[in-house]
Amino acid sequence: xxxxxxxxxxxxxxxxxxxxxxxxxxxxxxxxxxxxxxxxxxxxxxxxxxxxxxxxxxxxxxxxxxxxxxxxxxxxxxxxxxxxxxxxxxxxxxxxxxxxxxxxxxxxxxxxxxxxxxx
Amino acid sequence: xxxxxxxxxxxxxxxxxxxxxxxxxxxxxxxxxxxxxxxxxxxxxxxxxxxxxxxxxxxxxxxxxxxxxxxxxxxxxxxxxxxxxxxxxxxxxxxxxxxxxxxxxxxxxxxxxxxxxxxxxxxxxxxxxxxxxxxxxxxxxxxxxxxxxxxxxxxxxxxxxxxxxxxxxxxxxxxxxxxxxxxxxxxxxxxxxxxxxxxxxxxxxxxxxxxxxxxxxxxxxxxxxxxxxxxxxxxxxxxx
Numbered sequence: 001x002x003x004x005x006x007x008x009x010x011x012x013x014x015x016x017x018x019x020x021x022x023x024x025x026x027x028x029x030x031x032x033x034x035x036x037x038x039x040x041x042x043x044x045x046x047x048x049x050x051x052x053x054x055x056x057x058x059x060x061x062x063x064x065x066x067x068x069x070x071x072x073x074x075x076x077x078x079x080x081x082x083x084x085x086x087x088x089x090x091x092x093x094x095x096x097x098x099x100x101x102x103x104x105x106x107x108x109x110x111x112x113x114x115x116x117x118x119x
Numbered sequence: 120x121x122x123x124x125x126x127x128x129x130x131x132x133x134x135x136x137x138x139x140x141x142x143x144x145x146x147x148x149x150x151x152x153x154x155x156x157x158x159x160x161x162x163x164x165x166x167x168x169x170x171x172x173x174x175x176x177x178x179x180x181x182x183x184x185x186x187x188x189x190x191x192x193x194x195x196x197x198x199x200x201x202x203x204x205x206x207x208x209x210x211x212x213x214x215x216x217x218x219x220x221x222x223x224x225x226x227x228x229x230x231x232x233x234x235x236x237x238x239x240x241x242x243x244x245x246x247x248x249x250x251x252x253x254x255x256x257x258x259x260x261x262x263x264x265x266x267x268x269x270x271x272x273x274x275x276x277x278x279x280x281x282x283x284x285x286x287x288x289x290x291x292x293x294x295x296x297x298x299x300x301x302x303x304x305x306x307x308x309x310x311x312x313x314x315x316x317x318x319x320x321x322x323x324x325x326x327x328x329x330x331x332x333x334x335x336x337x338x339x340x341x342x343x344x345x346x347x348x349x350x351x352x353x354x355x356x357x358x359x
Contacts, residue, residue, distance in 0.1 A: 005200065008200040008203045008204055009199075009200055009203075011203045011206075012199045012200060012202075012203050015203070025267055025268070025271060025348045025349075025352075026264070026344075026345055026348055027263040027264050027266075027267050027344075027348075028199065028263075029198070029199040029200075029202035029203055029263050030202060030261070030263065030264060030341060030344050030345060032199075032202070032203040033202055033203045033204075033205055033206045033341055034206075034341070034345075036203050036204075036206035036207075037206040037209060037210060040206060040207070040210040041210070041213075046207055046210060046211065050207065051207060053200075053204070054204035054207040055204075055207070057197060057200060057201040057204045058201060058204055058205065058207075058208065058323075058326060058333070059326070060201075061201055061319055061320075061322065061323035061326070062164075062165070062166045062320060062323040062324075063143075063144075063147050063166070063169075063194065064194055064195065064197050064198040064201055065166060065198070065262065065284055065287070065319065065320060066143055066147060066166060066169050066170055066173070066191070066194065067143065067187075067188060067191035067192065067194050067195040068195060068198075068262055068266075068277075068280040068281075068283075068284065069166070069170045069280065069281055069284035070170055070173050070174055070177070070184065070187060070191070071184055071188075071277040071278075071280050071281055072170070072174065072277075072278075072281030072284075072285075073174045073177055073178070073184055074184050074277055074278075075275070075277065075278045075281060078248070078250060078251065078278065081248075082247055082248065082251055084245075085242060085245045085246065085247040085251065086247075086251070086255075086282070086285075088241070088245060089237075089238060089241040089242045089245060089247070089255060090255075090258065090282070090285055090286055090289050091289055091293070092237065092241055093234065093237035093238045093241055093255075093258070094258075094259070094286055094289050094290050094293060094316050094317070095293050095297065096233060096237050097230055097233050097234040097237065097259060097315065097316040098290065098293060098294065098297045098312050098313075098315075098316045099297055099300070099301070100229055100230055100233045101226045101229070101230030101233075101311065101312045101315045101316060101339075102226075102297060102298070102301050102303050102308055102309075102311075102312045103301065104222070104225050104226045104229045104230065105222045105223075105225070105226040105308045105311055105312070106222075106301070106303065106308060107222075107225075108221050108222045108225050109219070109222050109308075110218065110219070110221070110222075
């Protein structure tokens with residue numbers, strides 16, 4: 001558990017440093033995710049010590065968005081003035097994005113699953 | 120005298136970070152319980168309930184966001200390692216991802232582009248202010264990346280973070296309608312769509328549908344995040 005947490009934080013730290021050195025705008029956690037993914041490809045399997053903290057964090061992923069979301073409280077004035085624009089844009093833009101994504105994915109899909117048994 | 124004691128007691132606790140940390144966890148657990156009791160509808164998201172309840176509490180107790188964040192930052196911090204952790208479910212689905220690389224890359228490119236074009240375009244069309252346009256542009260991108268993008272293009276990061284979260288809630292609420300409209304039942308397609316349009320929030324929702332949907336949502340979130348951090352500053356530069 002602790003070892004797994006250390007692996008996660010080390011990948012994040014390595015990601016932060018790498019992006020700083022390369023001067024890329026990709027945030028540390030996402031770079032860290034790519035680093036961990038490369039590490040797993042090299043190692044060949046997910047170590048048990050990593051699986052436990054990783055799946056625990058993912059299970060409570062939505063909770064982790066709360067502190068940032070509460071930050072909306074600082075923008076009540078702007079939202080009060082433009083709430084209709086915000087609501088209409090978010091609903092229509094998100095709807096169109098989802099529709100397009102699912103349709104494109106479907107359009108180039110290589111056909112039905114042959115390996116339906118696994119997973 | 121008594122009144123003074125009560126108020127200094129309150130001030131002591133309110134200034135300590137523990138109060139808002141405990142409040143956030145307690146309100147979240149209560150919201151999850153209430154959500155389950157009411158039948159688990161995607162319209163009544165537990166995170167949305169938690170957010171609005173806490174915002175109400177902050178307004179009622181006259182607490183500013185910085186004070187709240189002193190306690191809540193411990194939860195916020197875990198978003199970093201949790202994002203890294205998404206590599207695990209993605210790795211678990213490696214054989215499927217190898218097979219589906221073409222739809223993955225095409226959907227990421229087209230979906231990511233449509234997300235920013237419609238967000239900026241519709242906001243401008245409806246007469247939104249420039250501050251709003253800049254906060255809207257990264258709305259489908261996972262919040263750590265969206266914060267960075269908002270900063271880079273000159274918007275308010277905290278407003279962008281809030282809009283990203285609202286997008287996540289709206290995406291989850293709209294998803295049953297979209298999938299029914301397209302008669303789409305494949306968990307890989309559903310997960311990818313949720314992760315692309317509704318970032319980590321959609322991924323969390325997809326994980327509740329199953330680990331395959333969750334893995335594709337995590338993958339979509341990561342790819343869209345990387346793609347968007349390059350494309351959004353370009354698009355905003357062209358459209359504003």
